[in-house]
Amino acid sequence: MSDAIDHDTIVTAIVDILKEAETILPQDVVDSIKKAASEETSPVAKEQLEAILKNIEIAGSRKVPICQDTGILIFFVELGRKAVIDCNIEEAILEGVRVATDIIPLRPNAVDPISRSNSGNNTGSGIPDIKYELVEGSSIKITVAPKGAGSENMSAIKMFNPTEKDRIRNFVLETVMNAGGKPCPPIVVGVGIGGSFDKAARLAKSALLEKIDEMDEEEMKLLEDINSLGIGPMGLGGRTTALATHIKKAHCHTASLPVAVNIQCWANRHASVTLGGDQ
Ligand code: SF4
Known part of the structure; x- marks a missing residue:
């Protein structure tokens, strides 16, 4: 049997993936921005995309956050059915967030929704948002996706x-x-169709984690339609309004058809770690 996954291992892993997510964009996202920059015909749009790529390069080399809005933190935890865990995962994630906020450092974004008082460490009632899924195996995979408010606010x-x-x-x-x-385009558009009111939103959010260039025909067609709107990088016009669209569906009630659109900015940040088991 593999060793139990303990509190300190999770705390260290959370700090590491937060550092990675906040300072280095996934390669598929960078590649898609580079491709867009090479294909843009509008000089202003090209300039915006090149500025974004420069921003990404500086953040990576100086190990500083890609954007001043370090986001609200969303965690996706895939729990192996046979994983041996010797601690309270949620407490360990929260501690990892507090440590990461202090040492990276991250802007403290979590506030009480009404009083607007800031907890100062990116944790609070129900935040970070941690979504659990039971999977086969003996390891746990934790993914963090810092979500900026500029794009989240434009979702529907x-x-x-x-x-x-x-x-x-x-x-x-x-x-x-x-x-x-x-929402600081070029955006990534996650669409959740079906389920329930909350399930559709969760589908749309998790769609943002899909590989940028792995789109089926329906998603490619929607991307084409979005890019024909001409909003362009940073809203200054051009052919690249979105880098990708990903659609996830679930069965729903015969009397319902919920649809959620979760918009993500170019800073489509996420990073993962796998702990325990046979990795
Ligand atoms: S929308 Fe994204 S790129 Fe724009 S400020 Fe927010 S986190 Fe940064």
Whole structure:
């Protein structure tokens, strides 16, 4: 049997993946921005994309956050059914967040929703948001996705009448159009279709973790439609409004059709670690 995963191991791992997520963009995201920069015909759009790439390079080499908005922290925990865990995972994640906030450092973003008083360490009631999923195996995989408010604020959800499936595409396009330059395009668009009110939002959020260039025909078509809006990098016009769209679906009630659109900025940050088991 493999060694139990303890508190300190999780705390250290959380600090490490937060440091990685906040300072280094996943290579597939960087590659897609580079590709967009090489294909842009508008000089202003090209300039914006090149400035973003320079920003990414400086953050990586100086090991500083890619953006001043270090986000609200979302964790996805895949718990192996046979993993041996010798601590309270949630307490260990929270401690990792507090340590990372102090040493990276991260801007403290977590506030009480009404009083707006800041906890000072990126933790608070229900935050960070930790989503658990039971999977096969004896390891645990933890992914962190720091989510900036500029893009999160432009996301939307709608409970359609089940007969309105033909309106989904327009709802996505309207959401992107209303967002304009506010979510720091080029964006990644996560679409959740089905489930329930909250499940659709969770599907849309987890869609943002998909590999940028792994899109099926439906997703490619939606991306083409979004890019024909002409919003462009930072909203200054151009052919690159979005880098990718990812759609996730779930069965829903026969009387429902929930659709969520989660918008992510170019800083599509996430990093993962696997602990325990046979890695
Ligand atoms: S939307 Fe993204 S790139 Fe823009 S300020 Fe927020 S985190 Fe930074």
